[in-house]
Amino acid sequence: MDSMENRIPAQKKLHADWLFQHITQWLGLGLIILIVAILVTLVLASWPSIHTFGWHFLWSAEWDPAHNKFGGLVAIIGTLITALIGVIIAVPLSFGIAVLISEILPHKVGLVVARLVELMAGIPSIIYGMWGLFTLAPFLAKHVQPWLIVHCQHIPVLNYIFGGMPIGFGVFTAGIILAIMIIPLISSVMRDVLASVPTLLREAAYGVGATRWEVVWNILLHYTRAGLLGGIILGLGRALGETMAVTFVVGNSHQLFASLFMPGTTISATIANEFSEATGKLYPAALMELGLILFVITFVVLALSRALLKLGKARGGSL
Amino acid sequence: MLGQISSWRSFKTFLFTVFCYLTSIVSILVLAAILWTLLHRGMHGMNVALFTDAMPTPGQMGDLPSGLRDAILGSLIITGIGMLIATPIGILIATYLVDYGSKSKLSVYVRFVNDLLLSAPSIILGLFVYAFMVKPVGNFSGIAGAVALAFIAIPMIVRTTEDVLYLVSPMLKESAIALGIPRWRVTVKIAYRTAMSGMITAILLALARIAGETAPLLFTALNNQFPNANPLQPMANLPVTIFQFAMSPYRNWQHLAWAGALLITIVILLINLIARVFLRDKNAH
Numbered sequence: 042m043d044s045m046e047n048r049i050p051a052q053k054k055l056h057a058d059w060l061f062q063h064i065t066q067w068l069g070l071g072l073i074i075l076i077v078a079i080l081v082t083l084v085l086a087s088w089p090s091i092h093t094f095g096w097h098f099l100w101s102a103e104w105d106p107a108h109n110k111f112g113g114l115v116a117i118i119g120t121l122i123t124a125l126i127g128v129i130i131a132v133p134l135s136f137g138i139a140v141l142i143s144e145i146l147p148h149k150v151g152l153v154v155a156r157l158v159e160l161m162a163g164i165p166s167i168i169y170g171m172w173g174l175f176t177l178a179p180f181l182a183k184h185v186q187p188w189l190i191v192h193c194q195h196i197p198v199l200n201y202i203f204g205g206m207p208i209g210f211g212v213f214t215a216g217i218i219l220a221i222m223i224i225p226l227i228s229s230v231m232r233d234v235l236a237s238v239p240t241l242l243r244e245a246a247y248g249v250g251a252t253r254w255e256v257v258w259n260i261l262l263h264y265t266r267a268g269l270l271g272g273i274i275l276g277l278g279r280a281l282g283e284t285m286a287v288t289f290v291v292g293n294s295h296q297l298f299a300s301l302f303m304p305g306t307t308i309s310a311t312i313a314n315e316f317s318e319a320t321g322k323l324y325p326a327a328l329m330e331l332g333l334i335l336f337v338i339t340f341v342v343l344a345l346s347r348a349l350l351k352l353g354k355a356r357g358g359s360l
Numbered sequence: 361m362l363g364q365i366s367s368w369r370s371f372k373t374f375l376f377t378v379f380c381y382l383t384s385i386v387s388i389l390v391l392a393a394i395l396w397t398l399l400h401r402g403m404h405g406m407n408v409a410l411f412t413d414a415m416p417t418p419g420q421m422g423d424l425p426s427g428l429r430d431a432i433l434g435s436l437i438i439t440g441i442g443m444l445i446a447t448p449i450g451i452l453i454a455t456y457l458v459d460y461g462s463k464s465k466l467s468v469y470v471r472f473v474n475d476l477l478l479s480a481p482s483i484i485l486g487l488f489v490y491a492f493m494v495k496p497v498g499n500f501s502g503i504a505g506a507v508a509l510a511f512i513a514i515p516m517i518v519r520t521t522e523d524v525l526y527l528v529s530p531m532l533k534e535s536a537i538a539l540g541i542p543r544w545r546v547t548v549k550i551a552y553r554t555a556m557s558g559m560i561t562a563i564l565l566a567l568a569r570i571a572g573e574t575a576p577l578l579f580t581a582l583n584n585q586f587p588n589a590n591p592l593q594p595m596a597n598l599p600v601t602i603f604q605f606a607m608s609p610y611r612n613w614q615h616l617a618w619a620g621a622l623l624i625t626i627v628i629l630l631i632n633l634i635a636r637v638f639l640r641d642k643n644a645h
Binding site: 058060061062065070071075076078082083085086135137138140145157160161164166167171175252255257279285288312313328329339340343344 | 376380383384387398452457467473475483487492547574579582599606607617625632
């Protein structure tokens with residue numbers, strides 16, 4: 042056996058082969074170690090805060106660096122609400138764009154629209170933030186918010202949600218910026234999902250006399266709902282973690298308001314604003330714990346989205 | 361009766377079609393508004409001084425100095441190091457997923473983790489790099505920023521490279537292996553060469569993504585008022601400078617921020633465009 046192998050002239054090459062193969066494998070393993078390391082590092086770095094505040098951190102709204110009192114509630118709620126506003130606005134827009142491109146426009150024209158929407162995805166988030174601060178916020182303060190405040194002031198619940206002062210920046214504006222940022226992502230996933238519907242199904246439906254609305258509503262939506270939901274949740278995950286655009290417009294206030302027009306904060310905006318100035322032991326640890334919470338939230342959301350997109354592919358979209 | 365129903369049905373379709381057109385028009389108008397604001401506010405700052413002058417310090421009024429030289433240089437260095445780290449690692453992991461580990465259980469986990477990293481909030485990566493590269497060493501550094509950017513670029517390169525490596529015909533690889541060529545040479549000489557333009561697209565798309573990233577640099581590379589080309593020290597960089605200048609109360613700082621924003625957007629859109637040309641090149645083959 043041994044002498045046989047020795048006679049192979051390419052023995053050296055086999056070593057190289059082994060090495061190359063294992064390097065690729067080790068690097069793959071390294072990726073898994075990286076994500077574990079991120080989790081462990083975040084837990085270790087936030088330990089002083091976890092140890093001091095325990096579960097209380099999750100529902101305490103007190104954020105007082107001067108007295109070393111930290112609670113993440115305002116940031117957590119702000120993260121969820123801004124992302125939710127973003128998704129609520131972005132989903133109908135993205136669906137309209139996806140249907141227009143894949144079902145209505147001729148292929149070539151649709152491609153042009155698709156490229157333009159993709160262009161939006163290429164713009165860095167800091168640009169969205171600056172645009173939000175210098176253009177969108179003044180516009181909303183002048184034209185949109187006063188109108189909403191006046192027209193909602195006698196409607197119960199809405200008078201709280203759309204109450205307060207038209208100052209331009211705040212949770213509402215952050216939600217709109219997030220919506221703009223996730224439209225390219227959601228619409229491109231939706232386009233892929235719609236494209237996966239067999240042409241036969243569409244043609245059969247049109248063949249028995251269905252209108253376009255009926256084909257989209259009864260056939261495509263039914264067939265692709267798992268995939269569409271997966272795309273929406275993917276967008277939600279992106280919105281939850283977005284930092285720079287939100288930091289510019291959210292107002293960075295650690296107070297909880299019922300009104301969406303008032304300033305608030307999100308986990309990522311809090312970290313971006315305060316981390317480099319955080320001194321002492323507890324303050325940075327509390328910010329790290331916020332990061333850990335964000336990591337866990339996005340992890341769950343992304344795993345869910347992945348499972349749904351896979352389901353959509355595997356079973357032809359039926360939930 | 362029949363006519364009524366059918367006109368109601370076609371009216372619904374009409375409404376839906378209008379809705380689809382409106383959503384697209386609104387989105388494209390928003391894109392146009394953003395680009396217009398960027399051009400309008402950034403254009404008059406786009407001059408030679410932007411590239412040659414040092415950055416202004418707080419309180420400084422008047423015209424001089426009014427450039428972003430050090431931030432531009434710092435960004436080039438940080439992004440360059442980041443891509444140097446990310447490119448080989450990303451390509452080799454993609455190679456593992458396609459060629460060597462495609463049947464192993466590990467590749468399933470690697471792919472899953474890669475997807476998670478792909479959409480993980482970039483600020484988390486910044487926190488992580490801070491905790492394990494900045495805090496133990498004791499100072500912020502350009503290299504820490506580069507590592508944070510590399511962690512963003514790697515999963516992007518893996519995903520896109522994996523897709524293009526899958527397109528390499530298995531027959532081609534098998535016939536090479538049958539000729540007795542070692543597998544690593546098959547990978548490098550045949551798979552990589554066949555998939556070259558797609559891989560360049562992957563690298564360019566990752567570059568476009570990290571070139572504008574701000575959040576992971578905030579507490580890794582930090583920023584620097586002074587010229588510095590040493591990556592072991594805090595380093596000025598374009599995104600963080602734009603952030604600080606835009607949020608500042610000084611008019612001339614805000615002008616510079618817009619000029620920087622325009623510059624970075626033009627560069628990123630150009631990279632995207634070039635990446636698309638390479639993609640088309642691949643499709644033509």
